[in-house]
Amino acid sequence: MTQQVRGVIAPGRDEPVRVETITIPDPGPGEAVVRIQACGVCHTDLHYKQGGINDDFPFLLGHEAAGTVESIGEGVTDLAPGDFVILNWRAVCGQCRACLRGRPWYCFDTHNARQKMTLADGTELTPALGIGAFAEKTLVAAGQCTKVDPAASPAVAGLLGCGVMAGIGAAVNTGNVGRGDTVAVIGCGGVGDAAIVGSRLAGAARIIAVDVDDRKLAKATEVGATHTVNSRTADPVEAIRELTGGFGADVVIEAVGRPETYTQAFYARDLAGTVVLVGVPTPDMRLELPLLDVFGRGGSLKSSWYGDCLPSRDFPMLIDLHQQGRIDLGAFVTETIALDEVEQAFARMHEGDVLRSVVIL
Numbered sequence: 001m002t003q004q005v006r007g008v009i010a011p012g013r014d015e016p017v018r019v020e021t022i023t024i025p026d027p028g029p030g031e032a033v034v035r036i037q038a039c040g041v042c043h044t045d046l047h048y049k050q051g052g053i054n055d056d057f058p059f060l061l062g063h064e065a066a067g068t069v070e071s072i073g074e075g076v077t078d079l080a081p082g083d084f085v086i087l088n089w090r091a092v093c094g095q096c097r098a099c100l101r102g103r104p105w106y107c108f109d110t111h112n113a114r115q116k117m118t119l120a121d122g123t124e125l126t127p128a129l130g131i132g133a134f135a136e137k138t139l140v141a142a143g144q145c146t147k148v149d150p151a152a153s154p155a156v157a158g159l160l161g162c163g164v165m166a167g168i169g170a171a172v173n174t175g176n177v178g179r180g181d182t183v184a185v186i187g188c189g190g191v192g193d194a195a196i197v198g199s200r201l202a203g204a205a206r207i208i209a210v211d212v213d214d215r216k217l218a219k220a221t222e223v224g225a226t227h228t229v230n231s232r233t234a235d236p237v238e239a240i241r242e243l244t245g246g247f248g249a250d251v252v253i254e255a256v257g258r259p260e261t262y263t264q265a266f267y268a269r270d271l272a273g274t275v276v277l278v279g280v281p282t283p284d285m286r287l288e289l290p291l292l293d294v295f296g297r298g299g300s301l302k303s304s305w306y307g308d309c310l311p312s313r314d315f316p317m318l319i320d321l322h323q324q325g326r327i328d329l330g331a332f333v334t335e336t337i338a339l340d341e342v343e344q345a346f347a348r349m350h351e352g353d354v355l356r357s358v359v360i361l
């Protein structure tokens, strides 16, 4: 059996997205169909639409989502219809080398649904990050569903499914920010601001927000930045050094995904400090650094996929912290929109006046 729902597809490189009828098969073994309640618009969706990730058009966009399980396939034992879940793009396999050596947050073989969702004419869709949740319902692997406290708002919970988790995890898991550390975050969109929230949670003493947009810097201060630098008008490396007694920050988190901002991050950290790249570059980008500086400055240069999160560990914990008022994930929801407003939300992302637009279904 199949069912028809509405979903937002990116038909081809740089073409506007549009709402189409999509066909969803009943869940097969190990799969689940989830009724989507909310899905945030992440910059990665825009990368998909622009062909910056790969060429597997048409994409079914959307991947920062929460909803309720509608039906489960054969052999699914830890989910039931009605469960409130956040969708994740790290359904750990338990069998790859990373999983077997006890590092499942690096899992090399995460699960997605085996069956395909299609357009009415049978064209197979590629769901963004194996999720595809700008849709009334979507088909995923059961392991992509992480149960959390159903008292949480779906709009807030969904954001943990990608950008907010990526940012918090970049600070807490990858960057290993600790009590008393100084942290600089370059690029204060949803991901960068989440890195600020994570740094604050971890006890950072000083959190320097860097962006080219003053509105973003004002928001960064709201979520916990202690200092701000507009890198359009000031040299961010100099400014960060000045704010850290001439040393540079212990951890610098790059949340833009460009060679220039990565280079700033590289030089804005203290000797033996850590750079975390969480922004996603495009395939054409190249980085040039004096190898002697890479060697001589010591420390570690890391990248962070999905904040090195383990959904089963991190999602319920962060939702609990939010419900207790210890972190404010509500601050990330700038506006709620309808399914047919995703294209406009991409435009607003460019204009810089939103942290997250969240599609409510």
Ligand SMILES: NC(=O)c1ccc[n+]([C@@H]2O[C@H](COP(=O)([O-])OP(=O)(O)OC[C@H]3O[C@@H](n4cnc5c(N)ncnc54)[C@H](O)[C@@H]3O)[C@@H](O)[C@H]2O)c1
Residues within 6 Å of the ligand: 042, 043, 044, 047, 162, 163, 166, 186, 187, 188, 189, 190, 191, 192, 210, 211, 212, 213, 216, 231, 255, 256, 257, 260, 261, 277, 278, 279, 280, 281, 304, 305, 306, 307, 349, 352, 354, 355
């Ligand atoms: N690693 C991961 O797992 C992961 C997960 C989600 C998103 N991402 C990536 O993180 C990045 C940020 O995502 P987002 O949703 O926060 O995007 P966004 O568009 O909301 O935010 C980007 C921010 O960077 C700022 N910016 C742009 N150019 C800049 C520059 N030269 N210097 C300083 N700031 C600059 C913008 O003003 C904006 O505030 C994207 O590349 C996205 O693809 C990575």
Ligand SMILES: [Zn+2]
Residues within 6 Å of the ligand: 092, 093, 094, 095, 096, 097, 098, 099, 100, 104, 106, 107, 108, 109, 110
């Ligand atoms: Zn694995």
Ligand SMILES: [Zn+2]
Residues within 6 Å of the ligand: 042, 043, 044, 045, 063, 064, 162, 163
């Ligand atoms: Zn994302």
